[in-house]
């Protein structure tokens with residue numbers, strides 16, 4: 248297919264972009280071009296499910312970094328992001344959890360018509376072929392194959408037992424009726440190998456005449472018609488040269504929560520005053536672009552084991568617990584992951600034969616922003632998640648540590664437990680524990696929200712994912728989440744891309 252002009256251009260072959268491209272290209276005869284900054288040939292470490300940490304700080308990682316976080320001991324946080332076909336799905340922890348039904352109902356209540364749980368459930372079902380089979384909640388004929396692991400690690404089983412002993416209930420499927428409880432994760436792993444979105448959804452398209460993918464090409468800005476109201480195409484850098492491609496129908500930005508707002512702002516869509524200061528011509532004054540940045544945070548409670556921990560079977564984390572930090576609350580706000588290795592905690596050096604119980608906050612209240620440092624597309628943006636700005640996030644992490652310690656001290660783990668090494672016995676009082684949280688809390692790699700979907704003046708896209716103030720442009724990725732889902736964000740990002748294709752086609756699962 249010649250690429251001077253196509254019907255649809257999708258920018259970014261990450262989790263959402265791959266899902267959108269797959270559904271669009273297989274549902275229409277229109278020509279679809281997927282353009283990706285990174286390479287299309289995946290290295291061995293993508294395929295091997297256990298070697299994903301090697302992807303961090305490699306050439307396949309954008310290697311972003313936040314500004315100093317004043318409520319988190321003045322630290323800068325590394326923010327890895329996949330730069331490869333598959334995007335973050337090629338380097339993530341492969342946990343596949345949708346979030347709670349109430350997450351999506353909340354979106355609908357905020358004005359995102361068509362995004363309530365009953366609607367998105369249909370999208371998830373049409374995406375998936377679940378092993379062992381379909382049900383009211385699980386699909387059986389979609390292109391994605393999430394599954395539970397076949398061989399469970401005895402330490403994961405002991406951790407589940409420990410949580411049950413502490414009064415939490417067993418949840419046989421987090422992606423079904425409700426999220427609360429303890430149980431086994433769905434994983435994007437088959438026969439010990441990662442199933443990234445490029446392999447699952449893009450490889451099958453390569454034989455189609457109406458689809459092409461251009462890799463190693465960085466989109467530098469969007470192009471508009473003379474009136475400046477309709478997007479006409481893109482400018483990109485490929486092999487050291489700038490080139491343009493036109494879109495006869497639409498351009499869809501799927502560059503992720505950090506790069507989608509950056510690309511909009513570089514193209515003149517964003518807070519007018521901020522853009523003018525940098526000498527960028529304003530195409531549309533959309534104040535919400537880059538705002539509402541938020542992320543999940545986690546912190547490790549680590550135990551040295553008294554018996555050798557067998558090497559991981561498949562994944563470093565196989566099971567988790569969703570719980571409420573306050574029993575009066577109706578929603579789970581803590582996700583506790585069970586991990587067979589010592590979690591990295593700044594300031595600590597636990598023995599290698601250790602395991603971790605890792606509480607994370609999944610309903611963070613703190614909000615930050617992404618702003619441009621310059622009008623140069625090669626210059627990184629200023630990333631400020633404003634971690635722990637809201638005291639409620641600190642309180643929730645402290646409660647998560649308490650719950651993790653209860654589980655860690657349960658009888659079911661007595662055969663494994665030697666002693667707690669992080670944060671350790673010196674953190675019995677509240678003040679030292681707070682200090683531990685601020686100085687050791689880590690990102691969960693789930694930034695979202697920077698091109699917020701909604702109907703208010705702070706929104707960037709409407710519920711059809713169309714960008715305010717211009718025509719022919721949508722955003723469909725993790726950046727559109729008005730509020731983060733209360734579980735790991737990959738499944739929700741895939742669903743957003745999938746539903747985005749349905750919206751473009753005028754066909755979606757809520758019809």
Ligand SMILES: Cc1cc2nc3c(=O)[nH]c(=O)nc-3n(C[C@H](O)[C@H](O)[C@H](O)COP(=O)(O)OP(=O)(O)OC[C@H]3O[C@@H](n4cnc5c(N)ncnc54)[C@H](O)[C@@H]3O)c2cc1C
Nearest residue numbers: 259261262263284334335339340341342466503725735737
């Ligand atoms: C280390 C790590 C571990 C994680 N673990 C899990 C997990 O176990 N489970 C889970 O659910 N979630 C996990 N996540 C989060 C999850 O993977 C992401 O939320 C999800 O993949 C986001 O999808 P996306 O499509 O919005 O963005 P991405 O997947 O980041 O895709 C964006 C794509 O756009 C490309 N791009 C960006 N700018 C340009 C440009 N200018 N031109 C061309 N292309 C561009 C990028 O290279 C990338 O391929 C993890 C993330 C990381 C980084």
